[in-house]
Each structure stands twice: as C-alpha cells, then as structure tokens.
Amino acid sequence: MTDYDVLRVFCGANGGYGNELGVVREGSVMPDPQERQTFAGKLGFSETVFVDDPERGVVDIYTPTLRLPFAGHPCVGTAWLLDVPELVTPAGVVGVRLDGEFSWIEALAQWVPPRTLRQYATAAEVDDLPVPPKGEWIYAWAWEDEAAGRVRARAFPGRDDGIDEDEATGAAAMLLTDRLGRALNITQGAGSQLLTAPQPGGWVEVGGRVVLER
Structure with missing residues (x-):
C-alpha cells in the first residue's frame, strides 16, 4: 500500500471536526493519473493530494471520481503539512501563509x-x-x-x-x-x-x- 498522511482540515476550536484529506507526500511512486484516480477512489476521502515536488509545492488533486485543477481544503491542508510559501496547482500558483493556529491560502475565485x-x-x-x-x-x-x-x-x-x-x-x-x-x-x-x-x-x-x- 502506498504511504499517505491523513489530515483534518478546517477543524473547530477544540480540534474536532474538519474534513479528512489524504496526502501522498511522494507522488513519484504513483505518476500515472489513472492510477492516482483509482487510488483516490479506494481511499474514499472527498479529496486526495499527490505531492509532485515538496520543495516547490507542486500538487495534483483528486476526488474519488475526478481530477481537480484547484480545491480549497486540500490546498490548506497540504500547505500546512509541507510548510511551503506557495503551492503550484494546475489552476495557478496559490499563496500560503501560516498565522498561529490558522493556515491560510490565497487563490482566485474564478x-x-x-x-x-x-x-x-x-x-x-x-x-x-x-x-x-x-x-x-x-x-x-x-x-x-x-x-x-x-x-x-x-x-x-x-x-x-x-x-x-x-x-x-x-x-x-x-x-x-x-x-x-x-x-x-x-x-x-x-x-x-x-x-x-x-x-x-x-x-x-x-x-x-x-x-x-x-
């Protein structure tokens, strides 16, 4: 089984709740998009992220049935996990900042x-x-x-x-x-x-x- 982390993103003040997210830190172990899609479907999280370059923050995002150019909770969670200044998604470059207990991203609504x-x-x-x-x-x-x-x-x-x-x-x-x-x-x-x-x-x-x- 491919190694992956499980995060909860947008937790409540007591650390509960939040949306689960799967993150495969070494995306190179599964480079094929169809294989990634199948794996995301097996995990069953609303989104799963494959990290293609941890230093530059290059990511690839999947729901159980489709690939996404951008998504909010996957970017917030992965930015926190990698501790990078930005993420590179197919949609564009996402700004990142960590502010105490909160992790923030900045992206275009379009x-x-x-x-x-x-x-x-x-x-x-x-x-x-x-x-x-x-x-x-x-x-x-x-x-x-x-x-x-x-x-x-x-x-x-x-x-x-x-x-x-x-x-x-x-x-x-x-x-x-x-x-x-x-x-x-x-x-x-x-x-x-x-x-x-x-x-x-x-x-x-x-x-x-x-x-x-x-």
Whole structure:
C-alpha cells in the first residue's frame, strides 16, 4: 500500500471536526493519473493530494471520481503539512501563509468550478436540510449573525461517489466570500470552522486549523 498522511482540515476550536484529506507526500511512486484516480477512489476521502515536488509545492488533486485543477481544503491542508510559501496547482500558483493556529491560502475565485450558492432564511433551516438529489453541487447557507459575518453552511457535492455531504469546503466558501464581498466566519457541517477574507483583483483568502490524524 502506498504511504499517505491523513489530515483534518478546517477543524473547530477544540480540534474536532474538519474534513479528512489524504496526502501522498511522494507522488513519484504513483505518476500515472489513472492510477492516482483509482487510488483516490479506494481511499474514499472527498479529496486526495499527490505531492509532485515538496520543495516547490507542486500538487495534483483528486476526488474519488475526478481530477481537480484547484480545491480549497486540500490546498490548506497540504500547505500546512509541507510548510511551503506557495503551492503550484494546475489552476495557478496559490499563496500560503501560516498565522498561529490558522493556515491560510490565497487563490482566485474564478478557479473554483460552478457551485449553486443557495441562501436560506435561518441557520435552523440549513441544519434541517435533507441530502438533495444528485446532479447539482449545492452550498446551502444562512446568516447566523450578519453584522459579525457569521455564516452557517452545508455542502452537497451532488456526485455519485459516496460523498453525500462535504464537512468543510474551502472553494465554496471562497465563492460565497467573493459574492458577498466581505470576510466571513463559517461554521460548516457538524462543526468545522472556515475563515475567509476577500482581497483585491478577485483573490480570496481562506484559512483554518489543520490536525494530523495519522
């Protein structure tokens, strides 16, 4: 079995929750994209990262069924693990900074694939949502405290790959931040926390806590 690390990204304040991420630090052991896709499917995480150059931060990202040019929680987690100043993804170069307990990336919102951002009137409505039918990638959200920028969110990828709900999705949080044009403090899934901040030129920062699971 290929060696890989398991991280939890966008953990809550107590270190719990967060979205699991698989990282193969030595991507050279599995250079073929189809082999990588098969391996990511076997692991079953919402995303798995293959590191092709740990010093330059060159990464390759897969869901269980498809390859992604960019994704939020994989970049935040891998940046923390490698401790590099930037990551090189197929979409472009991602800025990185580590700030105490939070790890941050900066990327363009236009790199994020289309998502349906669906607003609800209350956080309780978001809490009560059933998993919707497959086919549409939905980021359901509501204000918990609009003045403070606090948001309640859940993410439903709509894919037929066993991931009915994503615990924490940095890319979708970036899209919401870009649309609203303001910094957000997002509670997603069962209790994950994502912090975001819009930057000039369509760039968005997203950050959170990362824990090495194994």
